[in-house]
Amino acid sequence: MPDTPTPSAPDTAAPASPRPAAPPAHQAADSRERAGGFYCLAEQPWIPAHAQGALTGYGLRGLLLDAHRIDRLALPVPPAESALLRLLAAVTARISGLDDPDMPADQWHDTRRRLLARGRFDEPAVNSYLDKWTWELFHPTRPFLQDPALARQCTKTSGVNKLVFGRPAGNNLAWLSAHADTRPQPVPAAQAAWHLLLWHYYGPSGTCSSRTVGATTAGQLRAGPLRAALSFHPQGRTLFETLLLSQTPYRGLGQSEEDLCPWEEPGPPDPLRPPAEITWPGRLLTARSRHALLLVADADYRHAVDAYVTWATLERPLPATDPFVITLTDPTKEADRRDTVRRADRHRGAWRDLDGLLLAGDETTGVRRPEVFTDLNEWPPDLTAHVTVTVHGFDQDSKTRDHLWYSGHTPAIWTWAQEHNPDLALRISECRQAAEVLGAHLIRAANRAWRESTRPSPADGARPGEDGGRPPSAWARESTARYWPRAESLFWDLVRHRTQEAAFPAFAAEAARCLRATLTPLLHHYRGAGPALARAVRALHTAGAAPAPPVAPQEPQ
Template identity: 40%
Template sequence: MTQPSFDLTTEPWLPIIRHGSLQQVGLRELFSTAHDIADLAIPVPPAASGIWRILYAITARITGLDDTNLDFNTWSRRRNDLITSSSGFDPQVVDAYFDRWASRFDLFHPERPWLQDPRLKTQCKNDAGVNKLVFSRSNGNNQVWFDHHHDHKLDPLPPSEAAWHLVAQLYYGAPGGCSTREVDGLRKDDTQAGPLRGTLSFHPVGETLFQSLLAGLVHPGNLRTHRGGQEDLAPWEMDTLPDPLGSPPIPGGFVSALTNRARHAILLTPDQSGSHVLGARLTWAFRADASKVEDPYLIHHVAGPGDLHARPASNHRALWRDLDALVADGTDTRRARRPRVLLQSSSLPLAVLDALRVRAFGFDQGRGAKDYGWFVAITPPILKWAQERDPEMARGIARTRLAAEESQRQLSRTLREAWKDFTRQSDKSEGPWVSVATSRYWPRAERVFWQILNERRFDEAGMTFSRIASEVYDEITDTACRSPRGAHAVYTRRHLLFPSPSKSRARATTGGSK
């Protein structure tokens, strides 16, 4: 019987945009021609978020920018020399790296399949089915929402797509129930959440993929979290598989911090030819808790010394509302800290820095196994507004965002009170007006937000957003005003739209809250 194989270094599995057309390439071609590629085009955001981290790790390896002995200035100069070159990555170094680890990049290798645990073939007897691997597919007793896949319709995946969903599960997988895995007599059927679950991830985007990959690196010394001598290795670079009953690998540097923090163990089930993936075993990887690592692509909130919490993703929150936390630190009461990758981007050449945009990958997920939806958004070039280069603009962005959110809070509060007066209800229900008003307010506020930034009219932000809130309030309550009781409730509460000057000053001083 022929052993199925899918070599990720040569097989086309990564969608890219090159010369205006959509193509697919393997890892070797992607790195060898990165200077001629505009961007990645992976259609599954959680997969894209994880794959970017894997590509950053490989970039660090083939450029030598993974060297923790380099001080920051030397490291920055080396990166700048590379990013301003037109020749891209050295093809010989690219080939040497993938030649060394060629067998480890085979998706179906019998002993070391890429990012998988072959021991699951005996330790985890139940194949969960291919639908369990794909976030957007229904499985088990869950309702069918977005397509017609269910446990009686298990359409196989091509290996290229299976690789995307493998990565997505390793980074964003759910906690709780999973397939039973037995190791040395210990049988368990629950796992911990993936390291990026429910987060909002930010990545610099250059004019070429080559620029994007280099701009996405951070100094490896910042991520050296282990003092016990563990090497900084990706899973495919490790000589042995980790012990599921031992301590999870503690990142020893940049590469391991980005690639070796999975909490799930997965093994794909290919057909005999290797042309399709029919199922997957998906279970726990470790029983012990993992060490905390500051992911360099997340906004963190500082609750105390060493106590960091990543900002969660929300389907209901537009990207511009996080803009101030991308260009400055400490812009609200939660002491938001910029993603480290954007902080260190200030050392890039100005010609590169001024063209960099920022892409966000968000996956709105609950504490348990609930997934609400994912999204992708991209900013215009904003790093020229970083507090180190334009402190007035950075402060103005924060003030404008705070003013927009304060006006929305006042609008919601006013509508709740007016609804209670109108209906004479004493319960805590906010009524139907608030959700409709919110959906109308934020798109208008976003248009005004960018106008204020372009014209630097920060002092007018509060008044401008209050005017939008007033317009929305009048639209929402128009029908109620056709009765005397409704008109009385609406106009009696309308003054709440405008906070007192003292409260407005206090919020501007403290940074407000989200």
């Protein structure tokens, strides 16, 4: 399951729960009549998708009406696809009636099974919902997911390069890009929509264009709700199945506020008011942004030529659990800091999170699978055998630096889950843990061998001590670069074929082979490298013979 780098039966659906009153007439006019105007996202083909062997562009309406014929989305920007899947999940909840918090759990699951058996979305429900709201990207008074007040509240624009992730903006140097703020290139509207989603979900913290609201002037951002997070999405045989499997039943204790998505609100939120309650499913999936944006269009509304990017709120974010992330719990920390999410890491293969998906998890494991996968027993059996997982990651630091976005795809893994095959799920967990533990010991052993080979021995003859907190040595980086691809192959071999073999000794032997391959060409260049290598190999085999708690590896620099 390697990561794949990306450049990129009733006859009717359940009735929808009551929705807010429609907006003013100039906003609620039939969107089909406005498709050629301000770039209507319900009609314009801004969403690429694979359908029956061809890559086709869709608007929201066509995407939902043809969801049963579409295999999967194909956005070339994985985190934008992850954000779009959340938006589509919220829309699906609306048009399917699965957004009713008063519906008992058994009835909710029965309703979803009936919808899956029906095989497609109800066309009147799709049209009724989409026609109720404004979806224009460049609408003069209600642009989609934007705040038109920024044009008067900000003293200047941020520039179109600021909008597009990957383009250098401001004083940043353009080492590997043809873009510069002195020659800004327009962004096609479809791509502008992708990056608009990126900002709302994965946007950075730090400085931004100054915004004045009343007597408050500020120019600081908080990071987006999914910044640096790794997302796991169910992938059905069709997009229709994917969107229904992306639903979760309501498990709260009651909602004191009406659940609204941003486009269902009467207007953009007041940036000085405390944030609204995180209600299910609309606000949870679509309304946790901490950024405010406004795109500036060209004359024909087909490109963004400038943008305002600034803060949407100065308040601390309210706690919320996204249903598509793995949650890690550290019981030693304070309650409000105990839970974190699995971070995206370009050096970490998706197979290393398999047991986090397959094991049900409890308070003792410290790992909880994404909530979207907690009701596996309620899935139709014929569907369980075909559902895969799409993994979308955006390797970022917690503030401003973006490293790499990527995606990965698992095989159909859910027949291996603890609910269906507990022995196999535990074997997968054992092998993954062995790989992690020996990978950490490999870094430690390679670092120690490097120190022993490159530093003068102390006067008392003792070997050099540990270098706490320092980054891995060149030997450790090269050894782990060899180890992890081989560890993945060994993992699948132990899970599928060598099922009775002890996992820890097998990974210890692999780690030792990788260390030897790294150090053998260097033995004649460093005095003491031979004995240091022998001691390191012995330490790895000892670690494999008697499994120890994992040693936290240091991330390569």
